[in-house]
Amino acid sequence: QKEVEQDPGPLSVPEGAIVSLNCTYSNSAFQYFMWYRQYSRKGPELLMYTYSSGNKEDGRFTAQVDKSSKYISLFIRDSQPSDSATYLCAMSAYKGNTPLVFGKGTRLSVIA
Amino acid sequence: DTAVSQTPKYLVTQMGNDKSIKCEQNLGHDTMYWYKQDSKKFLKIMFSYNNKELIINETVPNRFSPKSPDKAHLNLHINSLELGDSAVYFCASSLTVAGVRGETQYFGPGTRLLVL
Numbered sequence: 001q002k003e004v005e006q007d008p009g010p011l012s013v014p015e016g017a018i019v020s021l022n023c024t025y026s027n028s029a030f031q032y033f034m035w036y037r038q039y040s041r042k043g044p045e046l047l048m049y050t051y052s053s054g055n056k057e058d059g060r061f062t063a064q065v066d067k068s069s070k071y072i073s074l075f076i077r078d079s080q081p082s083d084s085a086t087y088l089c090a091m092s093a094y095k096g097n098t099p100l101v102f103g104k105g106t107r108l109s110v111i112a
Numbered sequence: 113d114t115a116v117s118q119t120p121k122y123l124v125t126q127m128g129n130d131k132s133i134k135c136e137q138n139l140g141h142d143t144m145y146w147y148k149q150d151s152k153k154f155l156k157i158m159f160s161y162n163n164k165e166l167i168i169n170e171t172v173p174n175r176f177s178p179k180s181p182d183k184a185h186l187n188l189h190i191n192s193l194e195l196g197d198s199a200v201y202f203c204a205s206s207l208t209v210a211g212v213r214g215e216t217q218y219f220g221p222g223t224r225l226l227v228l
Contacts, residue, residue: 008153032214043202043219044155051214086153092213097167099212102155
């Protein structure tokens with residue numbers, strides 16, 4: 001079992017839809033959880049960052065972490081064509097220089 | 113001004129050649145990284161340097177050798193290139209070593225390497 005599992009999609013939704021993106025993980029030591037957005041032929045950029053469990057909201061984006069289920073989610077409300085990108089979850093443990101572990105990314109297309 | 117820049121953007125070369133990719137950041141960050149993203153979009157860290165010192169060295173063939181001449185630069189030299197080295201290589205930086213765990217990492221645009 002890979003440390004981080006993420007459905008690669010592709011996921012295609014109409015403009016205005018609510019999008020739900022998810023990752024599961026196996027390492028209970030993970031404490032930091034991130035979502036990165038990667039446009040085609042660009043580098044990833046940090047979208048949301050959460051420490052430990054709970055929810056975090058930023059505009060149309062909401063990140064949720066459920067450590068008991070080892071499950072994280074990113075919700076996008078009122079999705080726009082400009083949200084079309086690949087979304088990668090990433091996480092890391094607390095101790096030492098343990099690097100970020102990325103999911104494979106979910107490719108999202110928002111159709112106008 | 114580009115925050116994290118890489119050169120070249122594209123690199124096409126023959127098996128067995130040696131090539132280098134350069135990375136520079138003008139953010140004043142202490143920590144820099146090299147990532148490899150394969151054809152399946154899987155992004156995996158290769159190396160990390162903090163203040164010119166190697167702090168992360170994942171299981172990477174020793175044909176790959178990073179070099180950090182100063183805090184703002186982290187170059188990647190690859191010897192005896194193989195077909196399996198074809199991928200997109202991303203450089204990234206973070207303000208401190210905490211970026212290893214979760215502090216924001218800023219990525220460059222990537223170098224697309226194709227080994228024929």
